[in-house]
Amino acid sequence: MGSRSFKEGLWTNHPIFRQLLGMCPTLAVTTTVLNGISMGLAVIFVLFFSSLVVSLLRKVVPYQVRIAVYTIIIATFVTIVDIFLKANFPQVSKALGPYVPLIIVNCIILGRCEAFASKNKLSLALLDALGMGVGFFWGLVALASVREILGQGTILGYRILPPSFNPLVVMILPPGAFLVLGSLVAIMNRLERVK
């Protein structure tokens, strides 16, 4: 049971490629791999601690106000991440811009709190949060790698394609995000069918 809820998020029920949740940070910050990694880590942190608190409070929170309570819990952790980034990594904070506070309305986090953490005991809730978080993380890194390689010919700032390669600037512009994500989802569908 434990390992299954961990694997769900990593592959079978992947938050980005299967459930199409959390689209806004997925598409917006994946212009470079570094941004993808920072956003992924921020989401893992918020998801983990929100699931922890929600799971611990699951018998205390009245049913009618649960969504409001979960949102406030999530907003608290997002504020912590935002202040931490501003103080210690001002450049990352600047690159991610408004997409850090927008983690609050990332449907993955509220979705997991509501669908899983509020109904399961602490250990399972944490495993589920980690699975979904890591799944989201690798999804972001995959998308960002394709976009950075095709759009700038670099990965994490290191040039890997020869200078003669003419970068496809559209890949790091907004349309590229939609096109690459669409293709990646199609590839995932194909892989699933082969199995």
Add this chain to the structure above:
Amino acid sequence: MKELVLIFISTVLINNFVLTYFLGVCPFLGVSGRLSSAIGMGFSVIFVMTFASSIAWLVYHLILVKLNLIFLEYIVFILVIASLVQIVEMFVRKYSPPLYRALGIYLPLITTNCAILGCALFMVAKNYNFLEAVIYGFSAGLGFTIVLLIMAGIREELTYCQVPKVFRGAPITLITAGLLALCFMGFSGLIRA
């Protein structure tokens, strides 16, 4: 006046919330399947966004800045939006049942629409005055609605097309959105910075 017109045009067409900031992509993909539901969702968003932007401005400038509580910005904004959606829902149900029948099911979904929170955050970051904030909220909602309607129209046509199997559903929708974003980039020359 000129400032307001510029904000309007740039928010609706050039910096469209869905296609350049990716705000509200989840409902954009979710309800753009049918034109009728797209219309309902679009008008609810215009309605809530205009109010959310104005009220968030008042709360931020009259309460948070005065009391030096800016670090509570996110928590307060999300509360404002959630309660606003509730109030709008109750108000519409009481005073305009036909409107409620049309928008009812879309209203609760709006709380988690990141475009609303994004609108409030951008409005603060851009340092708008009250009137500008109202116009900004309205035009952001209008931009969302226009793109949603275009997309719904395209997707209704798409159901008659032979799409390769692996691309059916989400992939073809995302790629269509990408092409639409490419088209909207053509507007970027409208205003010279």
